[in-house]
Amino acid sequence: METKKIELLETYLILYIDHFKVLESLKNPDDSDIVVLDVRNAPKQVKGDQIKGAVPMAAKDIADHLDELNPEKTYVVYDWTGGTTLGKNALLILLTHNFKAFELAGALEGWKGMNLPVEPAK
């Protein structure tokens, strides 16, 4: 049973990327391999703000926009909180189409809780 637990944790955790790596990428956005996708299914008035530099791409629409993505980049998706499934839905679509992709650990809630940079939603 411990082996199964460890395997599950290893696979689960590798779905995520830490906010440190995303923050690092914000310093030189033009040189960065990382593109942050805001996958919330909400209009910008409802979203209010977003992670600085994020590209809005609703999880419900992502399958129709895969040709706009760059296979050389690493995509980081986030939803409102870590307890929702939208980020994982988007992640599954990206991974099954061979994109490098991760979910942001802690989601937008965690990012804002640490007072990391946001901007008005696009």
Add this chain to the structure above:
Amino acid sequence: METKKIELLETYLILYIDHFKVLESLKNPDDSDIVVLDVRNAPKQVKGDQIKGAVPMAAKDIADHLDELNPEKTYVVYDWTGGTTLGKNALLILLTHNFKAFELAGALEGWKGMNLPVEPAK
């Protein structure tokens, strides 16, 4: 590793049902295949409100009430938030007893965050 990640995401996501399908069922509750179970382990004063039409069935009691459930229905369980384990506990009991069951994506927190219909807890 990518294959393992995709397999985990696929299995994890299929545990959940989207609020759209639950909302749809609320339009014609008498004809609906879906029954929403509020599995919070709390008295109704603490719960305050609940998803409209939900049946209260605390996760801690669900194993004793399986004979009240209808094998023809699809059960949708929810807890306060998506970050708790109560919904998954209830779901495991239902699935191991061959009921069709899902956890509500986003849980009560997400439902209320989208201003979907609630009523006083029963």
Add this chain to the structure above:
Amino acid sequence: METKKIELLETYLILYIDHFKVLESLKNPDDSDIVVLDVRNAPKQVKGDQIKGAVPMAAKDIADHLDELNPEKTYVVYDWTGGTTLGKNALLILLTHNFKAFELAGALEGWKGMNLPVEPAK
């Protein structure tokens, strides 16, 4: 598919321990097998309060402090909420080093939501 779902739920749920068992251990902390670790990566001013009797051990530092842990004890880790990955990171380190360890179901958010005992963060 149902078998895969059940297997995932079983393995996932066994990662967690319920607040009841932790509460029980607080009654006789000197006799208890359980040690609660607050694995939040934050200074105590930011943490504010913590679960009563918890030992602060930031997830980012835990790998360097394994020699301070007792292999006879059961470690219960918690982070701010259940939607973050810090608890699971700490848990993976503990389990891979053969410690008995669980994540607290509901995390600090759930504990406080039930008005269970807290104290100023250490």
